[in-house]
Amino acid sequence: MTDTHPGPALVAQTAAEAEGIVRSRGLRVTAARRLVIEALFAADAPVTAEEIAAGLDARLPRSDVGSVYRNLETLGSIGLVRHVHLGHGPGLYALAATIAAAYLTCEGCGERRPASMAELEPVTDAIRERFGYEAHLSHFPISGLCASCAREGGEASR
């Protein structure tokens, strides 16, 4: 699982930098692994393992999802990658350096709004005060209704 890993999240800014980190851990930079890393750098939002695998086929004919999962897991174990579960579908993967601190998902329109740690402060503060929990809102979504869908819902139920 790419879940929790030791050490802090790594902030690689380029694929080359990420590859250096991979090598520095004694891991190898193979064609398949490089392409997974590049796919993650190319994505501007979390993606599924299947999506990454689909993109690979063009440049690496014999690749398979199993290896993609294995690579995501490996990259996760060294803190380069994280994954989230934003709904009932498959898990979504992204670089630890670019993934949001949390995602708000709208049950109405499906909007997926990333939130920074700074923006979340009032929320995590409220949770800390009320429950004594140090909340990590990064793995599961903050689900609900966005402003406009909440408005519609309010009208509809009147």
Added chain:
Amino acid sequence: MTDTHPGPALVAQTAAEAEGIVRSRGLRVTAARRLVIEALFAADAPVTAEEIAAGLDARLPRSDVGSVYRNLETLGSIGLVRHVHLGHGPGLYALAATIAAAYLTCEGCGERRPASMAELEPVTDAIRERFGYEAHLSHFPISGLCASCAREGGEASR
């Protein structure tokens, strides 16, 4: 899916009451269905479909998980049951009347702490103010570290 359903959650307080609601919807009260309902009333926390099925075997020899899933889905469609995903494992089901408004799960000790809507108010208020979202924290957990695990973690990383 037992996800979202029309109408408000139903607040059946007894199995007999729940059965009445089932009948009032034109649905039938069969042995298998009754046992699922009773299992949910007997549980004091959300349970998996497998757990319910396992409990059934004693009183209904030929039951199977498939039917349990179908019943949970049916009962969910009329607002009697809801389910949550509190981690990477299977979904957990409970009566809409007794399920918590949210669950805080500790990544350290695994504690699963239910929270009422009233307790959550400062949290949902903060989310509304900051993001304009009407948060429904009931389907996914508020994951993090409970007070004591946060303390330990803090010491360890010093």
Added chain:
DNA sequence: ATACTTGCAAATGATTTGCCAGTGT
């Protein structure tokens, strides 16, 4: 040369679905 990796296939876990016999109402 050696250990890490891959492709491929089969296994697993969770949940869904097709079918037809069975049974509440």
Added chain:
DNA sequence: ACACTGGCAAATCATTTGCAAGTAT
């Protein structure tokens, strides 16, 4: 009677794993 349900098996979806061949270092 008639439509809703149940049991059973097979299908699906996401993810993991065993294994032998391939390859980065």
